[in-house]
Amino acid sequence: MRVRKIGIVAFALLTGAVTACSAEAPEPGGNTATNPPSNGTTAGAPALQVEEVASGLEHGWDLGFLPDGRILVTERPARFKLIDNGEVREVRADLSSVHVEGEGGLMGLVLHPDFEQSRQFTTCQTHQQDGEAVDVRLVTWTLSEDGGSATRVKDLLTGMPINDSGRHSGCRPTIAADGALLVGTGDIADDPTIPQDRTSLGGKVLRVDLETGEGLPDNPFASSDNANERRVYSYGHRNVQGVAVRPGSGQVFTSEHGPTGFDEMNRSEAGANYGWDPSQGGTVDFYDEDVPMTDLERFPDAVSPLWTSGETSTEAPSGAAFLSGEQWGELDGRLAVVALRGQKVLLFDLNEQGTEVTDLSLPTELNDSYGRLRGVRTAPDGALYITTSEGSDDKLLRITPN
Numbered sequence: 001m002r003v004r005k006i007g008i009v010a011f012a013l014l015t016g017a018v019t020a021c022s023a024e025a026p027e028p029g030g031n032t033a034t035n036p037p038s039n040g041t042t043a044g045a046p047a048l049q050v051e052e053v054a055s056g057l058e059h060g061w062d063l064g065f066l067p068d069g070r071i072l073v074t075e076r077p078a079r080f081k082l083i084d085n086g087e088v089r090e091v092r093a094d095l096s097s098v099h100v101e102g103e104g105g106l107m108g109l110v111l112h113p114d115f116e117q118s119r120q121f122t123t124c125q126t127h128q129q130d131g132e133a134v135d136v137r138l139v140t141w142t143l144s145e146d147g148g149s150a151t152r153v154k155d156l157l158t159g160m161p162i163n164d165s166g167r168h169s170g171c172r173p174t175i176a177a178d179g180a181l182l183v184g185t186g187d188i189a190d191d192p193t194i195p196q197d198r199t200s201l202g203g204k205v206l207r208v209d210l211e212t213g214e215g216l217p218d219n220p221f222a223s224s225d226n227a228n229e230r231r232v233y234s235y236g237h238r239n240v241q242g243v244a245v246r247p248g249s250g251q252v253f254t255s256e257h258g259p260t261g262f263d264e265m266n267r268s269e270a271g272a273n274y275g276w277d278p279s280q281g282g283t284v285d286f287y288d289e290d291v292p293m294t295d296l297e298r299f300p301d302a303v304s305p306l307w308t309s310g311e312t313s314t315e316a317p318s319g320a321a322f323l324s325g326e327q328w329g330e331l332d333g334r335l336a337v338v339a340l341r342g343q344k345v346l347l348f349d350l351n352e353q354g355t356e357v358t359d360l361s362l363p364t365e366l367n368d369s370y371g372r373l374r375g376v377r378t379a380p381d382g383a384l385y386i387t388t389s390e391g392s393d394d395k396l397l398r399i400t401p402n
Helices: 227-231 326-331
Strands: 003-006 008-011 048-057 060-065 071-075 079-084 087-091 106-111 120-129 132-143 150-160 172-175 181-184 205-208 232-234 240-245 252-256 264-268 317-322 335-339 345-350 357-363 373-378 384-388 394-401
Touching (some): 060 394, 326 394, 335 373
Parallel strands (some): 317 373
Antiparallel strands (some): 345 357, 384 394
């Protein structure tokens, strides 16, 4: 196991390094911050330690922590891997129905809250039948006691749209503070009406029952006659890659890919529209990527992002998780978002209401050091775990304060 000690370079968002986007006025009390330039430091930021826990993975997409300390990882080419003290072994499972193409495959993973008793977990995966792409779906599995195999229990939710190419497949599941299953989905970059169509499950944050896959009775559109609309928590998204719940508050935050630039980090609010509409209000029948990421002219009530990478910077943000625990010092409570193209970790400091980014810091030696960063989760002991996504000899990293 290789250990690297790194420092933090911090970038102040509120001292002139960043300007708010006046064209995207925030909701009252909020702000829209753009990505700062790569300069400037904050004195006294704590050092971090990076450990390579395991290697030899291939596009590790997501991970979950077993009660016995082992780690379950999904690989996009349709494999489960179990990591035990740095040793990586394959978990036997029938994944022949997974449509592995482009951005699609075996993706998000979440262990059930009662995993210690049920051994159950749920994945996001693209599905094919007879060689044809069918949909993106949530599948519930049971992991054997020895961790050597996983058995498919049921399809929890089917019918999320799919692109044959796998583009904009999403798909990140996370357990909310109240036990609901939150799922960020992609809009498949094909039918331009999907993000604004609340009867489609694409380009959404869904909130469903973990046992039935049905929308919950307190969802914003729970009275709808359409079962899909009853599952929608927020809409108007492009390609949600990260969903994180803030400890102690229940606040939900998402990270999302923009078209060219304009990547976003958002506070997810019940019933809210986030303003992505490649159909231009249904006036074009092609997927127009030149429209604004948050179109406040067409949708005045759309929610502006808490952070955007701006017009000239593309980070391709992926997974998101909160740092939690006194050991993190001044970083305790920051939202960690990992980036694919940006090849970095962005640590957002948020105000108590979750309506404003007050600071952004970057662990410098993670920048371009491990390549594309895909999944990030906080372990029970408070350590941050990150998967890389280069496609060969990918790593599982453990990040702790030094």
